Amino acid sequence: DAKTTQPNSMESNEEEPVHLPCNHSTISGTDYIHWYRQLPSQGPEYVIHGLTSNVNNRMASLAIAEDRKSSTLILHRATLRDAAVYYCILTMNSGYSTLTFGKGTMLLVSP
Amino acid sequence: DAGVTQSPTHLIKTRGQQVTLRCSPKSGHDTVSWYQQALGQGPQFIFQYYEEEERQRGNFPDRFSGHQFPNYSSELNVNALLLGDSALYLCASSEGLAGRETQYFGPGTRLLVL
Numbered sequence: 001d002a003k004t005t006q007p008n009s010m011e012s013n014e015e016e017p018v019h020l021p022c023n024h025s026t027i028s029g030t031d032y033i034h035w036y037r038q039l040p041s042q043g044p045e046y047v048i049h050g051l052t053s054n055v056n057n058r059m060a061s062l063a064i065a066e067d068r069k070s071s072t073l074i075l076h077r078a079t080l081r082d083a084a085v086y087y088c089i090l091t092m093n094s095g096y097s098t099l100t101f102g103k104g105t106m107l108l109v110s111p
Numbered sequence: 112d113a114g115v116t117q118s119p120t121h122l123i124k125t126r127g128q129q130v131t132l133r134c135s136p137k138s139g140h141d142t143v144s145w146y147q148q149a150l151g152q153g154p155q156f157i158f159q160y161y162e163e164e165e166r167q168r169g170n171f172p173d174r175f176s177g178h179q180f181p182n183y184s185s186e187l188n189v190n191a192l193l194l195g196d197s198a199l200y201l202c203a204s205s206e207g208l209a210g211r212e213t214q215y216f217g218p219g220t221r222l223l224v225l
Contacts, residue, residue, distance in 0.1 A: 032211050043115075043201050043216035044154065051211075087153065091210035096167050098144055099203075099214060101153030 004088045009106040012078045020073040020105055022088030027068050030093040035062065035073045037084040038104075044087065047073065051093075083109045113138065115217035117202050123223045124192050132187040132220045136204030143185040144214060145177060146201040154201055160185055161208050189222075197224045 005023040012018045035047040048062045055062040061074040087104040116135045142161045146154035156169035160179035179185045199221050203214040
């Protein structure tokens with residue numbers, strides 16, 4: 001699977017938008033971009049995924065660069081519950097659904 | 112709709128013992144994957160089951176084995192436990208094997224080996 005690069009940590013204030021970046025310069029044309037998050041003492045939780053176009057769901061938005069070499073997870077209004085480690089993961093559409101986790105970005109949210 | 116469930120939630124074993132962890136997938140899911148998460152690290156893929164067969168395996172020794180039952184539930188077995196096997200063991204389920212499929216995780220089983 002292609003590799004992703006994320007900042008180790010980011011900080012935000014409650015009620016403010018958060019933009020979590022992910023670089024994936026070696027992405028191939030059929031790789032899906034997935035975002036998962038893991039709250040303390042819980043299993044990872046699916047957030048959003050996309051292929052080429054920007055995606056929105058009730059949790060977040062995913063903005064994918066035109067060349068697909070980077071993407072940004074957008075939390076529109078951070079809450080204390082959004083404090084978690086966020087993982088950006090690529091999977092091959094023609095491959096298996098197994099996930100290769102990196103270190104992710106630890107998001108700290110202050111009241 | 113129940114999500115992915117795992118049992119037990121916590122377990123304490125001693126070196127050399129054997130352990131069995133259990134997982135029930137989300138309703139409608141036929142594929143189960145297992146991950147090991149050491150403290151402070153991201154989850155590491157152990158293996159994936161589909162149609163009662165191991166389809167893919169990560170870099171784990173043969174001491175780690177599994178099984179999938181006709182109802183899609185799964186077990187993870189670890190023999191000859193080592194101190195380094197202490198970790199959170201996560202089960203994830205999905206609808207099929209394809210890379211586009213979303214995986215849904217259970218809360219995990221925390222194993223402590225003394």
